[in-house]
Structures are given as structure tokens and as C-alpha cells.
Amino acid sequence: MPFPKAEKIWMDGRFVDWDDATVHVLTPTLHYGYGVFEGIRAYPTDDGGPAVFHLDTHLQRLLRSARLYPPLDEIPWTVEQLTEVVEELVRLNGHTGGCYIRPTVYLGYGEIGLNPLPSEPRIAVATWEWGSYLGEDSLVNGVRVMVSSFRRIGKNTIPPAGKANGQYLNSSLAKVEALRAGYDEAIMLSEDGFVAEGTGENVFVVRDGRIYPPPLHDGPLGGITRASVMTIARDLGYEVVETSLVRTDLYLADEMFLTGTAAELTPVREIAGYEIGPRGPVTEAVQSRFLDAVRGRVEAYRDWLHVVSV
Numbered sequence: 001m002p003f004p005k006a007e008k009i010w011m012d013g014r015f016v017d018w019d020d021a022t023v024h025v026l027t028p029t030l031h032y033g034y035g036v037f038e039g040i041r042a043y044p045t046d047d048g049g050p051a052v053f054h055l056d057t058h059l060q061r062l063l064r065s066a067r068l069y070p071p072l073d074e075i076p077w078t079v080e081q082l083t084e085v086v087e088e089l090v091r092l093n094g095h096t097g098g099c100y101i102r103p104t105v106y107l108g109y110g111e112i113g114l115n116p117l118p119s120e121p122r123i124a125v126a127t128w129e130w131g132s133y134l135g136e137d138s139l140v141n142g143v144r145v146m147v148s149s150f151r152r153i154g155k156n157t158i159p160p161a162g163k164a165n166g167q168y169l170n171s172s173l174a175k176v177e178a179l180r181a182g183y184d185e186a187i188m189l190s191e192d193g194f195v196a197e198g199t200g201e202n203v204f205v206v207r208d209g210r211i212y213p214p215p216l217h218d219g220p221l222g223g224i225t226r227a228s229v230m231t232i233a234r235d236l237g238y239e240v241v242e243t244s245l246v247r248t249d250l251y252l253a254d255e256m257f258l259t260g261t262a263a264e265l266t267p268v269r270e271i272a273g274y275e276i277g278p279r280g281p282v283t284e285a286v287q288s289r290f291l292d293a294v295r296g297r298v299e300a301y302r303d304w305l306h307v308v309s310v
């Protein structure tokens with residue numbers, strides 16, 4: 001699929017044309033994966049411009065990820081300044097119908113050793129129009145997932161508290177394995193065999209009307225969608241219990257779903273040959289509330305949105 005280009009990309013304080021937003025081939029992040037990034041979505045709203053979902057929280061996580069990887073923490077940009085950058089970019093690129101937003105902090109060209117400390121940190125923000133991550137009908141019909149033979153990177157290997165470029169080698173290995181085996185997505189287990197998450201999504205199991213997300217100490221990224229969905233589910237009256245899960249808890253689930261900025265809230269209809277079935281009632285109730293919330297249709301969650309006037 002060709003990349004859905006937009007007009008401009010912001011790099012270190014300047015808006016540059018999409019095709020001019022290039023870096024040198026010897027930029028160390030390209031060689032060692034030493035960088036951090038975010039994935040953010042803006043949705044169209046009924047009564048205004050596009051609304052960026054949890055913009056603050058995502059930008060705070062970006063800067064928190066950067067703190068784990070010095071000297072990326074030395075970029076001279078605050079959450080407030082980056083908020084203005086995102087607003088301006090969404091406006092410049094005319095994303096009235098919503099978009100995906102990708103800030104990235106990386107090492108600039110000039111050094112190539114494994115010591116990142118002498119490098120200069122750089123920052124860029126890009127936006128583009130991006131539809132359903134796991135396929136157009138996945139939100140309704142669900143996806144087929146397998147349990148990956150690749151374990152999720154350990155807490156003391158690459159910390160899941162950050163969202164670093166290099167950790168996605170682990171995700172992509174699992175993703176390729178799943179696609180080649182005819183599945184849409186993979187669930188990864190932690191080194192000690194507990195369910196961690198999908199390759200770019202958090203996972204939730206539903207059993208007897210209760211909702212079970214694996215706890216963060218089992219290694220998933222602390223997803224912003226995960227936290228929002230937990231709030232929505234509790235507000236709808238569901239009991240949400242963070243519990244360590246093993247592989248067979250997935251096979252025996254009444255319902256299962258994945259959450260993430262890219263995947264939104266996607267039902268799982270099959271896990272490794274075990275039929276879960278079509279989107280179940282709990283998944284549907286939470287998903288429908290979530291999809292309304294991101295479009296500004298739920299008053300209680302309006303403060304999760306940053307509306308951009310375009």
C-alpha cells in the first residue's frame with residue numbers, strides 16, 4: 001500500500017515538505033534502534049475540528065521514554081510546545097477527518113559508536129491519514145491471533161516502560177511469524193510464560209462477565225488506550241481485574257479483544273485454532289463506548305480530547 005503522504009513534517013522546529021524530511025543513512029538510530037516514538041490518533045468530531053485523543057498523555061509518555069535513553073532526554077521541547085506543534089501540523093496538513101500522529105526522538109548524524117551520549121538528539125513529528133490497522137472489517141468481525149513462539153522482551157532486557165524503536169524488532173518478529181502462519185496478529189508471552197500483550201496492542205480477556213487485562217509487571221506497554229478502556233469498562237459497571245494470565249486463559253476466554261492507538265479496540269475471534277466466536281456483548285459494549293468517546297460523543301470523556309480548529 002503506498003504511503004498516504006501529507007504536506008508537511010515538523011523537524012527540530014521547522015515544517016518541511018514531506019519529501020524533504022530525510023536524515024543521513026549513518027544516523028545511529030538507523031543502525032542500533034536507539035530512539036523513542038509515539039503513536040497518536042486524531043478523530044473527526046461532530047461539532048468541531050479533529051480531536052487528538054489523549055495528546056497530553058502521549059507527549060508525556062514520549063518525554064518519559066526519552067528519559068530512559070540519554071541523551072534523548074536533552075531535546076529542548078516541552079509537552080506544551082509539542083502540543084502546539086501537533087496542533088499546527090494537523091491544521092497545516094488539513095486532517096479534518098482525523099489522522100495518525102507519529103512523533104519520534106532519535107540520534108542525529110555525527111557519531112556512530114555504540115555510545116549514544118555524544119550524539120545530538122533530534123525530534124520529528126509526522127501525520128498522515130490511516131484507517132483501521134488490522135483491516136477494514138476487523139473492528140466488527142474480529143481478528144485471528146496466534147501465540148507467538150517469540151517471548152516478549154524481558155523487563156531487564158529492554159524496559160517496557162519506554163516505547164523505544166529497538167524493542168519493535170521483537171514485535172516485528174512475532175508479527176511476521178503470525179502473518180506467515182496465516183494469522184492476523186500474535187500474542188506474546190513473557191519470559192516466564194504469562195500473557196504479556198500483542199505486537200502493538202494490549203490484550204484483554206473476558207470471562208464470566210469480568211474483564212481481565214494482564215498487569216504491567218507481566219511486561220506489556222502501559223497502553224493509553226488500555227487505561228482508557230479500563231475506565232470506560234468500570235464506568236459501564238464491569239469488574240476489571242488486572243490478573244496474570246497463562247496461555248490457556250486465552251483459549252478458554254468467553255471474549256477477547258486488543259487495544260491500542262493503531263488497533264483501537266479490535267475483537268479477537270480465534271486464538272491459535274481455538275474459536276472465541278464473533279464479537280461478544282462485553283466487547284461490543286466497551287468498544288462502542290470507546291469509539292464514541294474518541295469522537296467526542298461522551299461528555300464524561302471530553303477532557304481526553306484536544307480539539308484542533310482547522
Ligand SMILES: Cc1ncc(COP(=O)(O)O)c(C=O)c1O
Pocket residue numbers: 039171197198199200201202220221222223224225226259260261262
Ligand atoms: C507493544 C505495544 N503494546 C501496546 C500498545 C498500545 O498502546 P497505546 O494504547 O498507548 O497506543 C502499543 C502501541 O503503542 C504497543 O506498541
